[in-house]
């Protein structure tokens with residue numbers, strides 16, 4: 001498996017570390033406990049199909065990436081910088 | 091004041107020569123990391139060029155003028171080798187001179203040796219002269235550059251110099267052994 005890093009180009013999986021679903025970059029704004037916080041911390045989908053996950057190019061450029069990947073076919077259909085994905089989401 | 095004896099990162103470990111490939115230590119007078127803060131990239135690049143003659147390089151590239159090189163070393167970071175840019179407003183600047191061990195590997199089979207250690211596409215038209223990559227050298231983080239057709243530069247954390255020389259020697263011996271069979 002390879003991930004096409006926006007800075008480095010197509011790189012082997014051994015250069016990357018997996019964190020989890022992109023939920024982690026959509027932190028609830030409010031400080032008080034809420035259902036949103038419960039979802040943010042604990043609840044994840046387990047899709048058979050498309051998912052968007054955070055990967056760290058630690059043995060490369062050091063960028064955090066949002067990788068759109070199909071869990072059934074393992075096809076990767078999109079890679080973007082996490083900071084840009086986060087900015088677009090507001 | 092005490093007279094201290096300088097010891098280079100690869101002292102006693104390099105040079106190595108097997109078959110047509112030679113690896114030698116490369117000493118940089120200075121290594122400085124430059125990381126522009128968000129939104130300051132253009133300003134810092136101009137200030138850097140004014141200070142040492144080379145601007146901030148594009149991702150995966152090296153810019154060289156005379157004895158000074160700017161090597162892209164990751165997201166929002168480059169290393170300046172051979173001249174001290176001094177403080178650059180709008181950027182984090184740190185002295186890295188003694189933090190890295192640097193070597194050059196050269197020879198017809200240099201690419202074949204690297205291919206045993208580095209998991210990137212090293213084909214000459216993909217990783218061309220003047221390109222730089224952050225990648226792995228064995229299990230170590232490295233800065234890899236292609237300096238000429240058959241010449242590559244490798245930088246590893248100084249504390250990893252012994253492991254790097256060990257890995258390199260193994261790969262060089264194996265490539266040379268295959269060459270002898272042909």
Ligand SMILES: [Zn+2]
Nearest residue numbers: 005008060061
């Ligand atoms: Zn990368």
